[in-house]
Amino acid sequence: MMTQRPSPASAARRSEASRRAILTAAFELVQEVGYAKLSIEGIAARAGVGKQTIYRWWPSKGAVLLEAFLMLSEGEDGQPAALPDTGDLRADLTTVLRATVEELNDPRFDVPMRALATEVAHDPKLAADYAERLDRPLRMIKLERLRSAQRAGQLAEDLDLDVAVDMVWGPVLNRWLQRSGPLTIEYVDSVVTTALNGLRHRP
Amino acid sequence: MMTQRPSPASAARRSEASRRAILTAAFELVQEVGYAKLSIEGIAARAGVGKQTIYRWWPSKGAVLLEAFLMLSEGEDGQPAALPDTGDLRADLTTVLRATVEELNDPRFDVPMRALATEVAHDPKLAADYAERLDRPLRMIKLERLRSAQRAGQLAEDLDLDVAVDMVWGPVLNRWLQRSGPLTIEYVDSVVTTALNGLRHRP
Structure with a gap:
């Protein structure tokens, strides 16, 4: 046979x-x-x-979850979509960050993302994979949006763009993961305004 | 007997x-x-x-760790110390944040703090205790330092001080917990500068 x-x-x-x-x-x-x-x-x-x-x-199981998020984050061409660019940076960042917060507040995403984030916190090997395959492509599209604003003269010329990305997304991610306060629309809007304007008094 | x-x-x-x-x-x-x-x-x-x-x-065991951190954070009067206030906000924030990063980079603190942070991420009851007993007293002294700068006319009058605290500490804590990059002195200094100045181009 x-x-x-x-x-x-x-x-x-x-x-x-x-x-x-x-x-x-x-x-x-x-x-x-x-x-x-x-x-x-x-x-x-x-x-x-x-x-x-x-x-x-x-x-x-952490590696399986990372791959599940990669599957979800990929568009049809295998790349994450670009950030909106209407020319109004504040409006675009607000739109994107509000959408992020909506996901973080949705238990369907919160639970798996929290699991992945805490695995990453404890597992340097998984963290390296996460940084390379999931975080970096997303960071690239954030940097691209900021560069576009910088070219348009809206951002400081000597701005550290990597730190600028952390300044917009870091507080929200930290508040989410550490449960240090509610992730409201008001909070998001205040983060974007404060990041753009800075803390200093402007004469 | x-x-x-x-x-x-x-x-x-x-x-x-x-x-x-x-x-x-x-x-x-x-x-x-x-x-x-x-x-x-x-x-x-x-x-x-x-x-x-x-x-x-x-x-x-998460609750035991939280209490261990409380014991470490308390001064002799049972309260955390105030932040330095030399009148130069940038210098003071840089001093404090560099000291924080030194602790986060020290394995003796990194391991227990990472353990507590990820337990907090998964346990809402522990997170509430953490917020109330450890995070809030620390936040109070951060807010006090920012209020002092605001009274001195150094910070914007309409600044959201809670968001301002997150803007200075959030990026560092997020980078530490998510291992998204090295916590260097250069990074700390750039976070303080960027938080104070903001992203926007200043004419």
Whole structure:
């Protein structure tokens, strides 16, 4: 009796389908059971794959979650979308940061993102992957929007753009992760205004 | 035979000594074994107390760590010290933030603080305790320093002081916890400058 061997193309399709099923399962399951009770076994069962399949591709549940976020953040071309550029920097930053806060306040995102963020805090290897594959592409599009404003003469010429990105996003992310206050629209708007204007008295 | 009963005063002294031994043990042990392997049993053994003593006072290892940080942050009067006020806000903020970064870069503090920060991220009850007992007194002294600068006419009159605190400390804390870049003196200095001056071009 001859063994039926799948063609390479159909094997690749099945493999991609398994990958997506695993990442979706991990993202959904962590919302339901929390990160502490998330297990490779649980993800495998929900995705309908063997747990060896998961271990072959990822070293830890944190790595699976990172990949799930990468899948979500990618547009059709595999790159994150650009930030809006209407020419009004304050309006554009407010729009983007309000959308970020809406996600952070949504339990469907809050739980998996909090899990990933705290894994990153404890695991330098995962942190390096996170920085390289998820944070850096997002930072690039933030920097690009600031550079555009700088070219238009709206931002200080000697501005440290990397610090400027941290100045807009850092307070919100820190308040979210440390639960140091509510993430309201008013807070976001005040962060954008304060970052743009600075603390100093302007004569 | 008469039972020797300790006087209330000596019982209180012994109780305070046990409390300090437990908090010191927790702080030291988490540096050695990491937070995942920190256990109430381990803390009890190192402190030379029964684990029931710990469970009677604290609901979780995160709560023990929070109390250990409170013990460290308190001056002799039980209050955190004020921030320096030389009249030069930029210099004072730079001094304070450089000292913060030095602590965050020191493994003796990094490990327990990271453990506490990620527990706070996952445990709303602990986060409320943390905000009330550790973060709020520190925030008060930060706000006091900014108010002093505002009275001196150095800061904008309509400045949102709470956001201003987040603008100075948030980027550093976020970079530390998310490991998104090195915490250097240059970074600190650029954060202080950028927070004070703002992103906008000044005509």
